[in-house]
Structure formats: C-alpha cells, structure tokens
Amino acid sequence: MKILVLISNVPDTTTKIRFVGDNTAFDDAGVQWIINPWDELALTRAMEIKEAGGVEKITVANVGTKSTEPTLRKALAVGADDAIRVDAEAKDAYFVAKQLAEVAGDYDVILAGIEASDYNGSAVGGMLAEILDYNSVSAVSGLNIENGELIVNREIDGGVQVLKIGTPVVCVVQKGIAKDPRIPAMRGIMMARKKPLTVVEPVSAEERTSFESFELPPPKAACKMVDEENAKELITLLHEEAKVL
Amino acid sequence: MSILIYTENWDGKFKKLSFELVSYAAAIAKEVGTTVTAISIGKVSEDALKSLGNYGANKILNLADEKYNSLDNKAVSSAVSLAAKEEDAKVVLFAQTNLGKAIAPRVSVKLNAGLVSGVTALPVSYDPFIVKKKVFTGKAFANVKFDTDVKVITLSQNSYELVETENNVVIEAFNPVVDDSYFTTTVLETNKVTGKVLLTDAEIVVSGGRGLKSGDNWGGLEEMADLLGAGLACSRPVSDEGWRSHNEHVGQTGKIISPNLYFALGISGAIQHLGGVSSSKVIVAVNKDAEAPIFEAADYGIIGDVNKVIPQFIEEIKEMKA
Numbered sequence: 001m002k003i004l005v006l007i008s009n010v011p012d013t014t015t016k017i018r019f020v021g022d023n024t025a026f027d028d029a030g031v032q033w034i035i036n037p038w039d040e041l042a043l044t045r046a047m048e049i050k051e052a053g054g055v056e057k058i059t060v061a062n063v064g065t066k067s068t069e070p071t072l073r074k075a076l077a078v079g080a081d082d083a084i085r086v087d088a089e090a091k092d093a094y095f096v097a098k099q100l101a102e103v104a105g106d107y108d109v110i111l112a113g114i115e116a117s118d119y120n121g122s123a124v125g126g127m128l129a130e131i132l133d134y135n136s137v138s139a140v141s142g143l144n145i146e147n148g149e150l151i152v153n154r155e156i157d158g159g160v161q162v163l164k165i166g167t168p169v170v171c172v173v174q175k176g177i178a179k180d181p182r183i184p185a186m187r188g189i190m191m192a193r194k195k196p197l198t199v200v201e202p203v204s205a206e207e208r209t210s211f212e213s214f215e216l217p218p219p220k221a222a223c224k225m226v227d228e229e230n231a232k233e234l235i236t237l238l239h240e241e242a243k244v245l
Numbered sequence: 246m247s248i249l250i251y252t253e254n255w256d257g258k259f260k261k262l263s264f265e266l267v268s269y270a271a272a273i274a275k276e277v278g279t280t281v282t283a284i285s286i287g288k289v290s291e292d293a294l295k296s297l298g299n300y301g302a303n304k305i306l307n308l309a310d311e312k313y314n315s316l317d318n319k320a321v322s323s324a325v326s327l328a329a330k331e332e333d334a335k336v337v338l339f340a341q342t343n344l345g346k347a348i349a350p351r352v353s354v355k356l357n358a359g360l361v362s363g364v365t366a367l368p369v370s371y372d373p374f375i376v377k378k379k380v381f382t383g384k385a386f387a388n389v390k391f392d393t394d395v396k397v398i399t400l401s402q403n404s405y406e407l408v409e410t411e412n413n414v415v416i417e418a419f420n421p422v423v424d425d426s427y428f429t430t431t432v433l434e435t436n437k438v439t440g441k442v443l444l445t446d447a448e449i450v451v452s453g454g455r456g457l458k459s460g461d462n463w464g465g466l467e468e469m470a471d472l473l474g475a476g477l478a479c480s481r482p483v484s485d486e487g488w489r490s491h492n493e494h495v496g497q498t499g500k501i502i503s504p505n506l507y508f509a510l511g512i513s514g515a516i517q518h519l520g521g522v523s524s525s526k527v528i529v530a531v532n533k534d535a536e537a538p539i540f541e542a543a544d545y546g547i548i549g550d551v552n553k554v555i556p557q558f559i560e561e562i563k564e565m566k567a
Contacts, residue, residue: 013497014516017384037498093350093360103499114346117497119387121382122341122362122399126350129318135429136318138347141491151433154316155343156447157255159437159492163315164427169493172347175498176491208359212375217523223530223540228549231557237545239565242527244449244506245473 001145001167003050004107005043006124007060007070007075008036008090008116019214026118026214035071037181038113039080044178045143046111047079054145056080062092062098069197076192077184083195088202091210096207097127104128108167109150114139114174120191129170137165141176185218248274249334250283250302251325253344256439258293259285260446262340262402264300269405270338272367282306282332284325284419286313291416300415304332306419312428313326316344320427322351329356333364334395341399341501342445344400349399358395365404365524381561382520385531402445402526403503419421440552444493447476450504450525452479452495456511456551458530462490465555466510478502480512511551514539 011031012223018027035043046058048151060075061084062068072083084101104110112125129136141160152171154161184192226234247344248270252263263283270281280303283295287309294305304329325348329337337352341363353360359378365386369375374391378554395433444450451470453463460483470477477493484494493503497520509526512518513532519542522528530543531554540546547554 011381013382013520017381018550019385056356094354095494097350097354117382120363120378120382121360121484122346123350123353123360126318126347129358130322130354132352135312135427136347136351136431138318139343155436155492156437157253157343157443158439158441159435160434161436162434163429164433169429175494179485206392208353208393209361209389209391212390214380214385214387216385217383221541221544223543223546226545226547228547228554231547231549231554233563234545234547235558235561238506238527238529242506242544244527244564245562 001055001092001108002057002059002106003046004109004110005039005054005058005060005075005080006112007039007062007072008113009033009071010036010065010116010118013037013117017216019167024211031073032069035075036116038115038174039075039182041178042111042113042128042173043075043078044182047182048082048178049143049145050065055150056106056107056236059084061103062086063088063096072186072197073182074173076195078182078187081195083197084200086200086202086207091207093123093127094125094204094208097124097131100124100128101131102203103200104132110168110170111168114172119167125170125172130170134170135166136170136172137163138172140171140173141191143171143177148194164182176187246333247280247282247332248336248338248392249329249332250281250338251348252283252285252297253340253342254285254287254289254293255443257289259289259441262342265299265402265405266338266340266400266405267297267300267302268408269367269400269411270336271408273336278374279335280304282328282334284328285307285326294416295414298412299409301410301412302414303412305414307416308419308421308512315428315430315432316552317428317430318347318351320423322355323346323427324421325352326355328419335395337395339397339399341343341401342450345399349397352552353397356397357393358397359393360397361389361391362399363401364398365401370429376385379389379524383523384520401503403505403524410567424455434491442474442476444476444478444495444500445502449473449503450478450495451508451510452478452480452503452512453483453510454512457484460486460550461540463489465552465559468554468559469508472559473567476504480518509539509543510555512539513537522539528565
C-alpha cells in the first residue's frame with residue numbers, strides 16, 4: 001500500500017496576524033513557517049502504520065513556490081520517503097486540488113488535514129477525491145490497516161464510528177489521528193537532505209474564488225470583573241445584562 | 246433558479262443549525278428573488294420535515310433511502326449535486342460541520358462552483374458576490390469574491406439568527422439515481438451517546454481546564470451543564486491527560502464552537518484554545534491567575550478558585566430557575 005500525505009505550508013499557529021497592501025495580503029514578514037498541524041498528525045500516523053508493516057512508501061506533496069521547500073524537507077526528516085512539490089503559488093482550494101490530482105493517481109490512501117490553519121478552507125481533500133473520482137471519508141480520528149484493508153474511525157455527532165472502506169480513498173483527518181506530532185531527529189534531518197524531492201510544473205486551472213480584502217476583529221471591550229466571594233452576581237449579570245441565561 | 250440547503254439531523258430531528266441555514270437562505274432568496282429548497286437525508290418525521298417551512302423553506306426533497314446511512318461521501322455528494330441541478334440552484338448551502346466539510350468540496354467540483362467555507366454573515370454584496378469568512382482560525386476575517394455562476398457556501402454555526410415565518414412547504418420524495426459502486430463504506434460499529442446536548446449544537450457550553458486539578462472534580466461542571474441544558478467541553482491538556490474524552494476537546498485542533506454563552510472554568514486561554522471558542526457571543530472566565538490570557542477574550546470574569554466559584558454558580562442558577 002502506498003500513502004500520500006498532503007502538506008500545507010502555514011504560518012506558525014502563534015503568529016500575530018497582520019495584513020499589508022491596504023489589507024489585501026497577509027503580512028509574512030518575519031513569519032515562521034510550519035507543516036500545517038493536522039497534516040503533521042496525518043504524517044505521524046502514516047509513519048506509525050508503516051512501522052507496523054504493510055506500507056510500501058509514504059510520499060508528501062504540496063503546491064507552493066520554492067520558499068515552501070523547508071517545510072517539505074521537514075516532512076522528509078520526520079520520515080516520509082520522498083516529496084513532490086508542484087511549483088506554483090497556491091491560489092484557491094480548487095486550483096490546489098487540481099494540481100495535486102496530477103501527482104496523486106498512484107496512491108492507495110491519500111491523507112489530508114481537516115483544514116489548513118491559515119485560510120481554513122477545509123476543501124482540498126474533498127475536492128481532490130472528487131476530481132480523482134475516489135471515495136472520501138472525513139472527520140477521521142483513527143486509521144489502521146488490518147489484513148490489507150483500511151479501517152478508520154470517523155467522528156460523528158455525539159460519538160464515533162468504525163468503518164471499513166475501499167481504496168483508493170482520500171481520508172480527511174483530524175484530532176485523534178495521532179497523539180503527538182513527531183519531531184525530526186538529527187539522523188532524520190541528515191537523511192532528509194538526500195531523499196528525492198521532485199519539482200513538478202503546474203497545470204492550468206481557473207481560480208474560482210479570490211480574496212478581496214482582510215480585516216481584524218473589532219477590539220473587545222474590557223472584561224467585567226466580579227469578586228470571587230460574590231460569584232452569584234455574575235450569574236445575575238448573565239441573566240439581566242447579557243441576557244444569555 | 247433556487248437556493249439549495251443541505252440539512253443535518255440527529256436522532257430523527259433537525260439540528261438547530263439546519264433552521265439557521267434555512268433562515269439564512271430565506272434572507273438571500275428574498276434579496277435575489279428566488280425560492281429555498283432543502284434536502285433532508287435520513288429518516289425524519291413528516292412533522293420535523295414541515296418544521297423547516299417555519300423558517301422559510303419552500304420545498305423539501307426527502308431522501309429517506311437507508312443506503313445513505315453509511316454516509317459515503319461520494320454517494321451523498323452525487324445525490325446533493327443531482328438535487329442542485331434539478332432545482333437549478335445558484336447557491337448551495339451547508340453548515341461548517343464535519344458533514345458539511347465532507348460534502349461541500351465534492352459538490353463544488355461537480356457543479357463547477359467556487360466554494361467558500363466558514364462564512365459568518367449574509368453576503369457583503371450580491372454583484373459581485375462577496376462573502377465574509379473566518380481565516381487564521383478566527384483571528385481575522387476575509388472578504389472573498391466568487392468568480393463562478395454557482396456558489397457553494399458553508400456557514401459557520403451560530404452566525405445567523407433563527408427567523409420564523411409563515412410558509413406553505415411542499416414535501417417531495419427524492420430518489421436520485423446514484424451508482425451502487427459509489428457505496429464502498431461498511432459501518433462496523435457505531436458508538437454514540439444520545440439524549441445529550443451536542444457540543445457543536447449547544448447554545449451554552451460549560452468547559453473545564455487544568456485548573457480543575459483532576460478529572461474527579463467534574464461533578465460541579467456536570468451539574469451546571471444539566472441545569473442549563475448545556476454542552477460539556479474541556480481544554481486540550483484535560484483531554485490529553487485523559488480526564489475527559491477527546492470528543493469534548495474544544496480549541497484550534499479540537500472542536501470549533503460558537504455558542505451564545507461559553508464558561509471557561511480553570512482554562513488559561515492559550516491562543517490555540519481561543520481559536521476554537523473566540524466566536525462565542527459571551528465568554529465567562531474563572532481563573533486564579535489574573536494574568537491568564539482568557540481574561541482578554543472574556544466578557545465577564547472572576548479571579549479565583551474554580552472549585553469555590555462553581556458551587557456558587559450552581560446555587561444561583563437553581564434559584565434563577567426556581
């Protein structure tokens with residue numbers, strides 16, 4: 001079985017968000033770039049399954065300019081066998097999915113994070129499945145290969161389901177898929193330099209949505225404080241002032 | 246031309262978010278002069294189906310075929326796309342939930358439509374069609390323009406008020422032709438609680454953090470939640486420690502919620518936690534550390550020991566309810 005893990009290159013989740021160009025673009029000055037947290041968990045789980053046997057190869061892929069290569073190298077350092085970068089500025093989700101469809105045809109299981117922590121699109125995994133005409137399963141919080149079959153846990157309202165699902169398939173994964181992301185070891189970092197990273201030219205695809213402008217949320221009014229001994233008063237405020245009780 | 250809504254039900258009833266979607270769609274329909282069709286998948290009573298009309302749905306497509314219970318994304322997306330084509334839908338609307346996120350991207354590809362997910366309000370403009378959505382996990386907003394004739398939108402929960410209206414609704418059985426090969430999922434096991442408030446659907450959420458000191462100290466939170474009909478949640482360290490199930494974890498990597506009222510009890514409010522709760526309408530924070538970042542996000546706060554404050558809350562809520 002071959003696994004492809006989609007990697008999004010995103011600003012570190014503690015980044016202070018600012019915009020430039022009259023609020024038309026994200027200010028990436030001084031930003032640290034990381035593997036999207038959900039993609040990192042997906043890769044971690046793929047590694048765990050491979051170590052248990054039954055996985056031939058793990059490939060990571062992204063759509064991005066050369067500046068995103070350190071993030072792919074980090075994924076190789078974590079343990080992926082090889083990497084593919086489609087050399088294009090990632091535009092909207094459809095554009096990205098269309099590019100990935102060109103390189104994803106050879107894999108049995110494709111793992112995508114539930115969303116990227118920057119533009120929160122929650123779209124690429126599902127779109128890719130549709131373009132490839134594969135089935136997809138979303139909200140995946142557990143992934144196992146048992147006797148060559150794919151067994152996944154899917155989060156549903158108020159609980160979880162265990163599913164057997166045919167391949168090829170796109171699994172859109174979320175919290176629970178792996179406990180903690182793997183940190184690359186020094187040996188992994190050294191080995192990553194020699195692993196293949198293939199750069200692929202993009203195909204043409206239309207943009208279907210575009211960002212017009214950005215804005216920050218309005219500043220919040222100061223928190224109204226109540227004394228510890230007087231906690232009951234807070235409930236009264238919620239009832240009479242905020243009218244939410 | 247019409248607007249199509251993908252509704253969600255639970256335990257045979259529509260979730261609140263389905264009524265929100267209908268209200269939202271009705272407002273757009275009024276603006277652009279069209280009608281609202283809702284698709285219902287799964288077993289829902291006739292009365293429940295009719296209830297969608299109370300919020301402005303003109304027509305319900307009722308797909309009750311049990312084949313769809315396995316929720317094969319490919320099959321469900323095909324069914325929804327067929328409905329969209331049959332209804333000549335120009336806007337197809339989902340909720341920003343696990344289900345919406347699973348189906349909407351596929352439907353957008355099938356309909357050659359643009360997709361914007363996590364929309365928080367009515368369109369900013371209709372021509373060009375621009376919507377506002379959350380980005381950077383709630384730390385900012387973006388205005389996004391559609392460049393396609395058909396638009397697919399997922400709406401953030403709790404971002405539109407329910408609006409009741411008088412309406413005659415037509416219910417039609419819907420039996421789309423979907424290839425059997427699209428169903429490749431076998432459900433081996435389902436473990437779910439019923440009869441409890443769904444966290445993502447709850448209007449009030451009571452949430453506990455490390456400040457509770459131990460998973461054994463959750464009795465007070467459970468009592469509060471029971472009294473208020475609230476959902477129970479927790480911060481990431483709590484689910485990592487195994488004090489509570491990870492189903493209850495809210496935050497950037499857990500569930501994203503936006504209730505009317507969020508109680509953050511013994512939660513310091515790391516930026517990742519706030520990412521999952523910051524769009525709550527009112528936030529109450531109780532924490533013994535006056536410097537905890539949760540107080541910057543909160544509307545009401547108490548600096549103090551949660552284990553002393555919770556019993557007072559419970560007493561006052563009981564009095565209020567009496």
